[in-house]
Amino acid sequence: MTLPMTPQPGALAGEHELVQLLSPDGTRRHDPRFPDDDVEREEVEGWYRDLVLTRRIDTEAFALQRHGELGLWPPALGQEAAQVGSGRALRPQDFAFPTYRDHGVAYCRGVDPANLLGLFRGTELGSWDPQDHRYGLPQIIIGAQTLHATGYAMGLLLDGAVGHDDPERDAAAIAYLGDGATSQGDVAEAFVWAASYQAPVVFFCQNNQYAISVPLERQTRVPIAQRASGFGFEGVRVDGNDVLACYAVTRTALQKARDGGGPTLIEAVTYRMGAHTTSDDPARYRTADETEQWTAKDPIARVRTFLESEGSTPEFFGAVEAEADALGARLREACARLPEPDLADLFSFVHTDLPPELAAQRDDVVAWQALDERGAA
Amino acid sequence: MTTQTMSLGAAINAGLRAAMERDDHVVLMGEDIGRLGGVFRVTDALQKDFGENRVMDTPLGESGIVGTAVGLVTRGYRPVVEIQFDGFVYPAYDQLVSQVAKLHFRSAGRIRVPLVVRIPFGGGIGAVEHHSESPEAQFVMTAGLKVVSCATPHDAYWMIQEAIESDDPVIFMEPKRRYWEKGEVDTSDPGVDLWSSVVRRRGTDATLITYGPMVRTCLDAATTAADEGIELEVIDLRSLSPLDLGPVVDSVRRTGRAVVVHEAQRTLGLGAELSARISEECFYSLEAPVQRVTGYDMPYPPSRVENEFLPSVDRILDAVDTAKEF
Numbered sequence: 250m251t252l253p254m255t256p257q258p259g260a261l262a263g264e265h266e267l268v269q270l271l272s273p274d275g276t277r278r279h280d281p282r283f284p285d286d287d288v289e290r291e292e293v294e295g296w297y298r299d300l301v302l303t304r305r306i307d308t309e310a311f312a313l314q315r316h317g318e319l320g321l322w323p324p325a326l327g328q329e330a331a332q333v334g335s336g337r338a339l340r341p342q343d344f345a346f347p348t349y350r351d352h353g354v355a356y357c358r359g360v361d362p363a364n365l366l367g368l369f370r371g372t373e374l375g376s377w378d379p380q381d382h383r384y385g386l387p388q389i390i391i392g393a394q395t396l397h398a399t400g401y402a403m404g405l406l407l408d409g410a411v412g413h414d415d416p417e418r419d420a421a422a423i424a425y426l427g428d429g430a431t432s433q434g435d436v437a438e439a440f441v442w443a444a445s446y447q448a449p450v451v452f453f454c455q456n457n458q459y460a461i462s463v464p465l466e467r468q469t470r471v472p473i474a475q476r477a478s479g480f481g482f483e484g485v486r487v488d489g490n491d492v493l494a495c496y497a498v499t500r501t502a503l504q505k506a507r508d509g510g511g512p513t514l515i516e517a518v519t520y521r522m523g524a525h526t527t528s529d530d531p532a533r534y535r536t537a538d539e540t541e542q543w544t545a546k547d548p549i550a551r552v553r554t555f556l557e558s559e560g561s562t563p564e565f566f567g568a569v570e571a572e573a574d575a576l577g578a579r580l581r582e583a584c585a586r587l588p589e590p591d592l593a594d595l596f597s598f599v600h601t602d603l604p605p606e607l608a609a610q611r612d613d614v615v616a617w618q619a620l621d622e623r624g625a626a
Numbered sequence: 627m628t629t630q631t632m633s634l635g636a637a638i639n640a641g642l643r644a645a646m647e648r649d650d651h652v653v654l655m656g657e658d659i660g661r662l663g664g665v666f667r668v669t670d671a672l673q674k675d676f677g678e679n680r681v682m683d684t685p686l687g688e689s690g691i692v693g694t695a696v697g698l699v700t701r702g703y704r705p706v707v708e709i710q711f712d713g714f715v716y717p718a719y720d721q722l723v724s725q726v727a728k729l730h731f732r733s734a735g736r737i738r739v740p741l742v743v744r745i746p747f748g749g750g751i752g753a754v755e756h757h758s759e760s761p762e763a764q765f766v767m768t769a770g771l772k773v774v775s776c777a778t779p780h781d782a783y784w785m786i787q788e789a790i791e792s793d794d795p796v797i798f799m800e801p802k803r804r805y806w807e808k809g810e811v812d813t814s815d816p817g818v819d820l821w822s823s824v825v826r827r828r829g830t831d832a833t834l835i836t837y838g839p840m841v842r843t844c845l846d847a848a849t850t851a852a853d854e855g856i857e858l859e860v861i862d863l864r865s866l867s868p869l870d871l872g873p874v875v876d877s878v879r880r881t882g883r884a885v886v887v888h889e890a891q892r893t894l895g896l897g898a899e900l901s902a903r904i905s906e907e908c909f910y911s912l913e914a915p916v917q918r919v920t921g922y923d924m925p926y927p928p929s930r931v932e933n934e935f936l937p938s939v940d941r942i943l944d945a946v947d948t949a950k951e952f
Contacts, residue, residue, distance in 0.1 A: 344700070374732040379700065386732055390724045396690060397725070400697020407653070407679055408701070422697075434717075438690035445685050598731045599770055601738060601793040604821070604868035 265472040267518060268498055269488040273546045275554030283497035290559045296492050297556055298569045299333040300549045303353035305573040306362045309580045310352075310369070314527045318584050319369040323350045327490070327522030330548030331455045333357060334495025335423065335517070338503055341383065342410075342420040346398040349387040350455075351425045358384035362576065363583035372587045391426075392433030395452060398424030399439045402448035402506070411449050412509035419507035421449040423499075429460025431476065432468045440480040440514070449506035452514045453499065455489060457521035462534040477514035489519030490548040520546070593618065628814045635668050635805035637779035638744075640813075641786035642669065642706065646676055649704065652790055654681045655691055656708030656744075665710055666746060666805055688718035695741055696725055704740045706790055712747040713756030713926075719764075726795045727770030738793045742786070746802035747775075748839040748889045749936055752929045759926055760890035762838075765797045766867040766899070773866040774820060775799035777841035779809040781864065784816035792820070799866075801839035823870040825877065829859035832883035832946050835874055835900055837863040840887045840937060847942040858946065866896060874900070875907045882913035883949040887937050892920040914952030917945040 270285060271277050279285060307325045314322040325332060332353025339345060339357070347354055352365055359382050367373035368387060375386040388394035402422040405411055410420045430436050431454065443450050456473055458465050469476070477484030483505075487498045495517055502513035520543040524531050531540075553566070596611035597603055603611070632640065646652045654669060660683035663670035673681035684691050688709055695705035709715045715722075722743065729737045749758030765773045772794050776782040782800070789796040818824055826841060827848050834844040841862045848858040859877050863869065878884045884904050886897035901916035919937040927935050 346697075373734065374728075375734060375736070378736040379733070380736075385700070386729075386737075390720065393693065393721065393725055396693025396721065397697040397700065400694030400699075401701050402697070403694060404698045404701025404703055407698075407703070434687075435689055435693060435721075438685070438687040438693065441685050441687065442690050442694055595731070598733075598735045600772065601730065601735070606868055606871075 265474045265484070265486040265516075267486050267488055268494050269491050270493040270497060271491045271551055271555055273490075273551050275551045275558060277493065277555060280497070283494070283501050285493060285497040288493065288496070290556065290561065293493070293552065293556060293559075294561055294565060296333055296337060296496070297549070297552045298572070299337065299353070299357065300329045300492060300552060301569050301573050302576055303329045303333060303356055304549065305577050306352055306356060306365065306580065309577045310366060311523070311527065313366070313581065313584050314369070319366060320371050321369050321526050321528060323526045324521070324523030325350050325352045327543065327548065328455055328457055328519050329353050330492035331453075331489040331495050331517040331519050334492040335453050335499040335515070338496050338499035339423065340416070340420070340503075342418070343503065344383040344385070344398070344401055344420070344422045345425065346385040346394040346401070346422065347387055347425045348394065348427060349389050350427070351387070354425060355384060358382040360384055362580055363587075366580070366584050367587055370584065370587055372590050392430035392436040392439075395424040395426055395430070395436050395439035396442070398422040398450050399443045399448050402443065402450035403446050405449050406446065411507060414508070421451060421503045421506035423451045423453055423503065426452060426454050427460065428454065428456040428458065428465050428468055428473060429463070430454070431473055440477070440512075443512035444481040447509070447511035449509070450512045451499065451502045451506055452512065454514065454516050455519055456516050457519050459521055459525070459535070461525040461529060464534075472516065474514060474516035482512045482514065484514040484516065486516045486518060489517030490546045490551075492548060492552060519548075627812055629810045629812050631808055632779045632783070632811050633806050633808050634776070634779045634782045634801070635666055637783040637811050638668050638786050638800065639670055639672070640811070641783040642672060643675070645706075645787045645790040646672070646680060650680070651702060652704045652706060653679070653698065654706050654708070655684050655695060656682075657684060657686055657691070657710050659683060659708050664708060666802065668744075668800070668805070669708065688714055689721050692718040692721040692726065692743065696721065696729070696739070699739050699741055700737070704790060706742040706744060709743060709745045711757045712745055712759040712761055715745055715761060722765070722771070722797075723768050727768050730794070731770055739795045740790070740793050741795045742789045742798050743795070744786075744798045744800060746800045746805075748801055748803055749926060749929075749932050750803040750839065752932070754929070755926065758929070758932065760888065760921065762797070762799050762866055763890055763895050766896060771795055771797055771867065773797040773799065774864060775801065775838035775866060776864070777801060777804070777838055777862050779807070780811045780817070783811045783813065785820055785864070788816070788820035799838055803839050804842060807842070821865045821868060821870055823861055823863045823865065823873050825859060825873055826862045827858065827860040829857035829881070831856045831858060831881060832885060832949055833859045833861060833874070833877040833881045834885050834887055834942065835861045835863065836887040837866060840889060843937060843939060844887055844942060847939045847946075850939055851943060851946065856946065869899075869903070871903055871907065874904065878904055878908040879911040882911050883946070884908070884912070885917040885919060885942065885945045885949060887919045887942055889921050889936055891923050892918055893923050895920055914949040917949050919945045
């Protein structure tokens with residue numbers, strides 16, 4: 250007898266309630282466990298703007314790749330609410346450790362969107378000082394950053410930056426990860442460490458259903474949020490296309506961390522509407538029907554419906570659209586202006602000093618460059 | 627001059643203590659390093675004296691140890707992590723190669739990574755498998771890491787402190803079979819800096835180039851050779867990356883013969899790089915091809931035959947003869 254090795258659709262055992270505060274039809278509700286009564290229309294308008302601008306950054310970068318200006322781009326299309334909701338729950342003193350797809354979080358942390366392009370244009374490997382924004386460099390090695398966030402959170406404990414009931418002082422770390430990352434050993438170790446030290450860290454998992462082409466069912470037999478209990482901390486499953494819920498759930502988890510209550514795993518259930526990257530072809534592994542179903546759960550449309558019912562004006566929506574257009578134009582310009590790297594300069598970044606043998610190799614490069622320039626002249 | 631007699635292991639302990647007293651951002655992390663004081667007792671009593679926040683017994687996971695240390699670096703700490711044995715470093719290999727080695731480079735110098743990874747390495751103690759390996763070349767070939775190895779108690783005391791003071795990540799290879807060997811430590815003066823190689827014995831007939839546990843073995847070989855009227859120069863590299871080849875080149879240009887000695891397997895071991903560099907720098911002075919005395923290209927063998935696998939005085943002297951008779 251041959252045992253079935255195919256992942257069984259719908260075979261996820263166990264129940265884990267999905268927290269939703271804004272339904273796809275734009276109806277708002279409240280959940281006393283994740284208070285959001287203080288969130289008024291103006292704040293939601295701010296998030297709407299964030300969502301639209303994040304999507305514009307993403308679609309603009311996608312187009313830049315198609316025009317040959319970027320080597321690659323990993324689209325965040327469909328995941329904007331998870332990124333903006335969690336990103337806006339962070340305080341300035343919190344520190345985020347992202348993946349390569351978290352453009353919306355980068356935007357929330359004040360990283361210039363133009364600086365997201367260098368990595369994918371091949372001009373730079375990291376384009377900002379993480380300390381300036383308390384936002385790390387995009388992590389491409391799946392799951393590795395969860396340990397960095399946990400270690401940073403241990404540092405917060407050592408610094409006594411937790412548990413003073415002081416909103417200016419207490420801090421937490423947040424690690425972004427995807428559903429595929431939950432199969433990585435580093436993520437399991439991060440969960441063990443975070444639980445063991447009661448580190449003030451939130452693991453924010455965007456379950457976008459696919460690790461490139463491999464569906465969730467291959468990574469897990471239980472809802473991802475359920476894994477937390479085995480490590481000894483709380484797991485929460487939230488509608489990842491609901492910016493209000495992502496905000497409220499993340500804010501609650503961060504505050505628990507800042508208060509000394511230890512880690513939380515948040516599973517934001519969402520869908521990667523686009524390809525894994527511009528090199529991918531989703532038609533090979535998923536159906537148009539499936540994508541269509543998720544289109545109905547669009548994270549931006551429901552916020553617009555809600556805001557319209559709350560009295561946001563056409564002028565407001567028009568202004569956001571105009572701002573997005575301007576941002577798109579600025580990104581196109583900024584992309585073309587990204588400075589070309591100089592291989593000779595990079596030698597000085599290998600270490601904090603330049604050992605003689607590396608200096609000699611740099612001199613070789615400089616000599617070749619001089620030769621090339623003479624050849625060109 | 628203030629000298630004390632210490633074992634190499636105790637000298638590392640004293641160096642760690644001095645570094646921790648000097649800078650309260652220096653924290654130690656590892657398996658069994660706290661209450662037990664480490665399986666080799668190198669961190670003995672440090673947790674008692676500095677507390678559990680500065681000497682952390684971690685959960686059992688090497689990637690977790692190194693990965694969380696990276697996070698602590700981001701928070702301004704200077705972690706010194708212990709990998710319990712050489713053969714246990716591979717679960718942390720990704721964090722070391724993809725994260726630790728690259729952060730300064732990726733960030734265009736914005737992020738500094740003052741992280742020390744202590745690894746007891748090498749064989750000769752009759753251990754079970756995975757406890758006697760010499761993986762140093764894998765870190766030497768990883769751009770962005772610095773790799774050093776101490777061979778004497780004096781160097782152990784100073785090099786660990788200098789490694790901790792470095793703003794670059796340093797893989798600190800400790801010659802575990804020499805932990806118990808005693809020597810004089812001048813606690814007032816390091817002598818040379820961390821990145822310099824030194825001549826341990828002057829000689830005229832051939833140059834032995836080595837590091838870590840094999841320094842003692844090479845000195846023993848030189849003593850034996852001297853009885854037969856052959857004067858061997860012995861160079862302790864100390865820093866494996868970057869290499870300080872000045873003393874090596876000076877020596878080989880005088881002696882015309884070079885023998886590289888290490889416990890690690892031969893193929894693409896450090897001897898391969900040294901052989902290439904010596905032929906580049908000393909081509910017209912060489913009287914013979916560079917000889918290599920190394921472990922054989924097999925996984926580390928059962929301990930009952932490790933003495934055949936490891937470079938010995940006899941194998942070193944045989945290589946010297948080969949070079950002399952070429």
